[in-house]
Amino acid sequence: xxxxxxxxxxxxxxxxxxxxxxxxxxxxxxxxxxxxxxxxxxxxxxxxxxxxxxxxxxxxxxxxxxxxxxxxxxxxxxxxxxxxxxxxxxxxxxxxxxxxxxxxxxxxxxxxxxxxxxxxxxxxxxxxxxxxxxxxxxxxxxxxxxxxxxxxxxxxxxxxxxxxxxxxxxxxxxxxxxxxxxxxxxxxxxxxxxxxxxxxxxxxxxxxxxxxxxxxxxxxxxxxxxxxxxxxxxxxxxxxxxxxxxxxxxxxxxxxxxxxxxxxxxxxxxxxxxxxxxxxxxxxxxxxxxxxxxxxxxxxxxxxxxxxxxxxxxxxxxxxxxxxxxxxxxxxxxxxxxxxxxxxxxxxxxxxxxxxxxxxxxxxxxxxxxxxxxxxxxxxxxxxxxxxxxxxxxxxx
Amino acid sequence: xxxxxxxxxxxxxxxxxxxxxxxxxxxxxxxxxxxxxxxxxxxxxxxxxxxxxxxxxxxxxxxxxxxxxxxxxxxxxxxxxxxxxxxxxxxxxxxxxxxxxxxxxxxxxxxxxxxxxxxxxxxxxxxxxxxxxxxxxxxxxxxxxxxxxxxxxxxxxxxxxxxxxxxxxxxxxxxxxxxxxxxxxxxxxxxxxxxxxxxxxxxxxxxxxxxxxxxxxxxxxxxxxxxxxxxxxxxxxxxxxxxxxxxxxxxxxxxxxxxxxxxxxxxxxxxxxxxxxxxxxxxxxxxxxxxxxxxxxxxxxxxxxxxxxxxxxxxxxxxxxxxxxxxxxxxxxxxxxxxxxxxxxxxxxxxxxxxxxxxxxxxxxxxxxxxxxxxxxxxxxxxxxxxxxxxxxxxxx
Numbered sequence: 035x036x037x038x039x040x041x042x043x044x045x046x047x048x049x050x051x052x053x054x055x056x057x058x059x060x061x062x063x064x065x066x067x068x069x070x071x072x073x074x075x076x077x078x079x080x081x082x083x084x085x086x087x088x089x090x091x092x093x094x095x096x097x098x099x100x101x102x103x104x105x106x107x108x109x110x111x112x113x114x115x116x117x118x119x120x121x122x123x124x125x126x127x128x129x130x131x132x133x134x135x136x137x138x139x140x141x142x143x144x145x146x147x148x149x150x151x152x153x154x155x156x157x158x159x160x161x162x163x164x165x166x167x168x169x170x171x172x173x174x175x176x177x178x179x180x181x182x183x184x185x186x187x188x189x190x191x192x193x194x195x196x197x198x199x200x201x202x203x204x205x206x207x208x209x210x211x212x213x214x215x216x217x218x219x220x221x222x223x224x225x226x227x228x229x230x231x232x233x234x235x236x237x238x239x240x241x242x243x244x245x246x247x248x249x250x251x252x253x254x255x256x257x258x259x260x261x262x263x264x265x266x267x268x269x270x271x272x273x274x275x276x277x278x279x280x281x282x283x284x285x286x287x288x289x290x291x292x293x294x295x296x297x298x299x300x301x302x303x304x305x306x307x308x309x310x311x312x313x314x315x316x317x318x319x320x321x322x323x324x325x326x327x328x329x330x331x332x333x334x335x336x337x338x339x340x341x342x343x344x345x346x347x348x349x350x351x352x353x354x355x356x357x358x359x360x361x362x363x364x365x366x367x368x369x370x371x372x373x374x375x376x377x378x379x380x381x382x383x384x385x386x387x388x389x390x391x392x393x394x395x396x397x398x399x400x401x402x403x404x405x406x407x408x409x410x411x412x413x414x415x416x417x418x419x420x421x422x423x424x425x426x427x428x429x430x431x
Numbered sequence: 432x433x434x435x436x437x438x439x440x441x442x443x444x445x446x447x448x449x450x451x452x453x454x455x456x457x458x459x460x461x462x463x464x465x466x467x468x469x470x471x472x473x474x475x476x477x478x479x480x481x482x483x484x485x486x487x488x489x490x491x492x493x494x495x496x497x498x499x500x501x502x503x504x505x506x507x508x509x510x511x512x513x514x515x516x517x518x519x520x521x522x523x524x525x526x527x528x529x530x531x532x533x534x535x536x537x538x539x540x541x542x543x544x545x546x547x548x549x550x551x552x553x554x555x556x557x558x559x560x561x562x563x564x565x566x567x568x569x570x571x572x573x574x575x576x577x578x579x580x581x582x583x584x585x586x587x588x589x590x591x592x593x594x595x596x597x598x599x600x601x602x603x604x605x606x607x608x609x610x611x612x613x614x615x616x617x618x619x620x621x622x623x624x625x626x627x628x629x630x631x632x633x634x635x636x637x638x639x640x641x642x643x644x645x646x647x648x649x650x651x652x653x654x655x656x657x658x659x660x661x662x663x664x665x666x667x668x669x670x671x672x673x674x675x676x677x678x679x680x681x682x683x684x685x686x687x688x689x690x691x692x693x694x695x696x697x698x699x700x701x702x703x704x705x706x707x708x709x710x711x712x713x714x715x716x717x718x719x720x721x722x723x724x725x726x727x728x729x730x731x732x733x734x735x736x737x738x739x740x741x742x743x744x745x746x747x748x749x750x751x752x753x754x755x756x757x758x759x760x761x762x763x764x765x766x767x768x769x770x771x772x773x774x775x776x777x778x779x780x781x782x783x784x785x786x787x788x789x790x791x792x793x794x795x796x797x798x799x800x801x802x803x804x805x806x807x808x809x810x811x812x813x814x815x816x817x818x819x820x821x822x823x824x825x826x827x828x
Contacts (some may be wrong), residue, residue, distance in 0.1 A: 035626075035629050035631060035657055035658060035659040036629070037544070037631065037682065037684055037685050038544075039543065039544055039685070039688055040544070040545075040546055043542075043543045043544070043688055043692050044688055044691075046691060046695055069497075071496055071497050072496070074492055074495075074496060077492075077495050077496075079491050079492070079495065082487075082491065082495060083487050083488060083491060086483055086487040086703075087484075087487070090479075090480050090483040090484070090487075091480060094476050094479065094480060095471055095474070095476070097671075097673050097674075098471075098474050098476065098479060098671040098672070098673040098674065099468055099469070099471060099474075099671075099672055099673050100466075100468050100672045100673060101673060134531060134697070134698065134700070134701070135698045135699065136698075137697065137698020137699060138697050138698050140695075140696065140698065141695070141696025141697050141698075145440075145542065145696070146436065146440045147434070147435075147436055147437070147440070148437075149437055150547075163694075163695050163696070163698065166695035166696070167695050167696040170692050170695055170696050229432075232432050232433070234432060234434065260432055261432060262432040274494075274495040274496075275495070275496055275497045275699075276494050276495040276496050276497065276498060276701065276702045276703065277494075277495065277701060277703070278698070278699060278700065278701040285434065287434055288434050288436070291436055291440055291441055294441075294443060295440050295567050297560075298443055298537075298538065298560050298563035298564050298567055299537065299538025299542070299560070299563070299564040299567050300531070300534065300535050300538050300697070301531065301532045301533075301534020301535050301537065301538075301560065301675070302532065302534060302675060303531070303675065304531070304673065304674060304675040304701050304704045305673045306483075306673065306674070306703065306704065307701045307703065307704070
């Protein structure tokens with residue numbers, strides 16, 4: 035038979051991240067700044083093993099039977115407690131939902147709220163699945179111009195004039211892929227535009243806890259006086275990505291609808307993974323664990339940045355992240371970026387071209403994402419020396 | 432702000448299963464035939480604990496980092512091997528996808544292939560999430576009349592004349608909620624109607640391995656000469672529901688699209704749960720494990736049926752499942768089913784009214800789902816005596 039599949043279901047951008055991974059896989063000495071995996075040495079392996087041992091042997095039936103659709107109640111309490119007490123979010127009229135990583139939310143939000151043709155505004159360059167998941171609902175993932183502080187409020191205001199706007203998707207802290215953190219004044223300006231046009235804001239904050247420099251910037255959710263922010267977080271970057279535990283916190287009237295749709299359409303989540311996270315949170319100091327993640331990430335970013343400054347062309351710009359996992363390297367206008375990318379691959383250094391992150395209406399661009407979390411400090415220095423020397427070859431001193 | 436949420440996202444039937452569960456929870460001596468959980472004593476706890484111990488301690492990093500989007504490759508191999516060798520499915524031109532339980536597929540399939548207004552045909556009474564997940568995409572979950580052999584081909588043929596048909600959703604083995612198994616001739620007749628109108632068939636088979644009486648009936652997928660069957664299975668009923676591991680096997684051109692959409696929109700699955708299933712399959716005889724599940728289920732169904740025959744009104748009909756977890760009890764026409772249900776609840780016996788399973792266009796009906804898997808044999812006998820005596824009170828001897 036011939037299957038007719040709606041076009042929206044097949045829409046996606048180029049998968050450069052995987053392409054880089056696959057080209058590098060199996061090549062001896064290949065140095066990857068491509069994959070956005072957390073640093074393995076910052077995963078609290080022992081605490082996680084202890085949690086598994088306890089749960090699997092103490093009361094295995096709690097893990098092996100169907101459980102509550104909403105997920106683990108204790109984990110929800112622990113999560114809410116941190117959002118309210120550490121991040122100063124107001125719980126009144128809000129609901130919390132546990133998800134299979136923050137990744138599950140990228141699809142759940144647009145497919146709950148969007149109609150085909152609706153516009154979702156996002157940074158010109160943003161997280162690939164954040165773009166594709168919107169496209170797959172039949173909505174439009176519209177890229178909005180950015181500057182060094184992130185999304186430009188005036189550009190958002192202009193785009194919203196189409197009258198098709200549904201919400202704004204943002205990663206305000208240590209953005210993927212640019213590493214940019216939006217300052218508070220900019221957040222307030224964006225919030226004002228959202229307020230003016232009655233859009234809601236999907237604040238995706240998987241990296242928020244991993245600040246290793248500069249001052250804490252309040253989340254949108256913490257000053258959400260008009261109840262228009264859906265806040266998403268994750269334990270993937272602070273504890274373990276493989277466990278797939280994330281959460282969403284926001285207005286009850288929306289989050290409860292998302293929860294029911296999730297129950298109907300996605301089924302239950304595994305129990306053991308949620309309870310391992312919950313048990314680890316009970317047994318270790320989460321603040322100390324996060325400090326350790328920050329320490330490792332800072333050390334690795336410092337190694338990347340120092341080597342970049344030492345070897346790279348002065349004509350190449352790199353963002354200076356104050357947390358998270360990514361930096362964004364922009365090439366001068368006259369350089370052939372495809373050739374530069376190929377030269378890096380030939381010299382066994384993997385970076386991700388900006389086209390991987392380009393929302394609708396945005397060209398490929400002249401930039402590359404560099405992730406510094408997985409390689410060791412030594413390997414980072416080695417790779418950045420190669421990369422830096424290549425920038426000089428292509429752009430001059 | 433006021434959130435405008437599309438109506439389709441909020442569509443769902445009454446949640447009678449949960450209502451029965453909640454009314455019974457905490458009542459001492461309450462006997463539930465309501466919840467469709469697997470029998471706890473048939474879960475291979477020791478083998479699962481051993482798998483966790485091995486995986487968590489041997490190479491924890493394999494579980495704790497992001498992994499392959501497609502899921503665990505070894506589990507995919509093991510699953511494919513069984514489908515091909517035990518269930519005689521032809522792998523040519525097919526793909527296999529691992530999912531977070533078969534439950535995740537209930538949403539993934541319609542949201543990949545359906546446009547709003549498309550019709551999905553299903554048994555008049557079928558699995559609640561199978562109905563709701565279609566409604567939530569904006570497609571129509573259209574109930575098709577059934578007889579003792581399941582969906583009636585002529586009724587399907589008639590419904591398809593709307594010209595809006597997309598696919599047929601079926602649970603051919605030990606159907607939820609009726610316990611009916613569709614005989615081979617009926618499967619062929621349904622396949623013929625699907626062929627005539629170029630519909631595909633979504634064959635949902637989570638209970639298929641748990642046959643405890645009668646002869647094996649070949650799956651639709653095993654005689655799918657026209658490449659129009661998407662087959663879904665699960666390890667929830669044979670190993671553990673809490674681990675949430677299911678799979679889909681079908682035409683590459685559809686399953687690969689579903690896989691990519693899943694990657695974009697749902698993110699990765701937990702690794703540990705997939706690898707525990709895979710390790711258990713490596714270390715125990717799956718056939719012997721399934722034999723044990725069948726033995727337990729048969730013993731419990733026999734207890735239910737014998738007690739029913741001993742005490743129930745001759746005017747009440749019950750299906751006789753040859754596997755799976757459910758039987759379907761139909762009341763005579765003149766009985767007040769709401770009053771009967773309330774009487775059961777008052778006498779501390781939980782059953783689920785048919786309205787919980789009614790697809791679009793189907794009335795509540797005069798039937799109840801009975802699940803026999805969780806209570807002990809003693810409790811089943813006790814509950815069925817109460818239930819039987821109540822049927823006599825309401826319907827006469």
